[in-house]
Amino acid sequence: MSIEENKEVVRRFADEVFNRGNLGVADELLVEDYRQHSIMGLPQGREGFKQFFAGFGQAVSDGEYTIHDLIAEGDKVVLYGTFSATHTGEMQGIPATGRRFDLTAIDIFRLEDGKIVEHWDVVNQMGMLQQLGVIPAPE
Numbered sequence: 079m080s081i082e083e084n085k086e087v088v089r090r091f092a093d094e095v096f097n098r099g100n101l102g103v104a105d106e107l108l109v110e111d112y113r114q115h116s117i118m119g120l121p122q123g124r125e126g127f128k129q130f131f132a133g134f135g136q137a138v139s140d141g142e143y144t145i146h147d148l149i150a151e152g153d154k155v156v157l158y159g160t161f162s163a164t165h166t167g168e169m170q171g172i173p174a175t176g177r178r179f180d181l182t183a184i185d186i187f188r189l190e191d192g193k194i195v196e197h198w199d200v201v202n203q204m205g206m207l208q209q210l211g212v213i214p215a216p217e
Contacts, residue, residue: 081150084189088155089148091187091194096143096161099135101128108194115198137169157185165210172212179209 079087087107094103104112104124112127114120120130135141141163149156161181167174181202188196208215 079189079192081152083192084153084155084187085148085150087189087192087194088157088187089145092143092145092157092159095131096141099141101131101135104128109190112194113196115196116201134169137165137167137174138163139166140164153188153190155187155189157183157187159183159185172207172210175210175212177210179206181206 091103091107094100094107104127108124108127110124112122112124114122114127120126141161143159143161145157145159147156147158159182161183162178163181164178165172165175182205183199183201186198187194204213207213
């Protein structure tokens with residue numbers, strides 16, 4: 079696959095999952111033994127991904143993912159983006175706050191034959207928790 083084709087896979091994946099809530103796209107774009115390298119403790123494999131994000135989708139409403147930048151080299155695509163949504167259901171043990179939040183992230187995807195095989199991320203979880211009022215924001 080070309081670099082541009084890999085970028086298109088990642089762009090489509092982000093749009094389908096975060097903007098459309100279409101977890102079925104994981105069957106097409108993630109390998110079965112997809113590997114998640116994350117401090118958030120996400121479950122492994124394609125089914126683990128779908129399970130986690132199904133719960134996440136029930137915790138937020140009116141979500142919108144904005145891609146700010148996509149950079150690719152070789153078999154890796156780096157995405158910098160922001161997910162904005164309203165916290166309307168329990169999320170990782172936090173009761174719904176009804177507050178809007180912006181969650182920025184840098185994601186690195188490794189692809190083989192047009193499918194995502196690995197993912198690393200750096201997510202501003204602290205900023206999200208501050209926006210939700212779970213922890214105090216700095217003065």
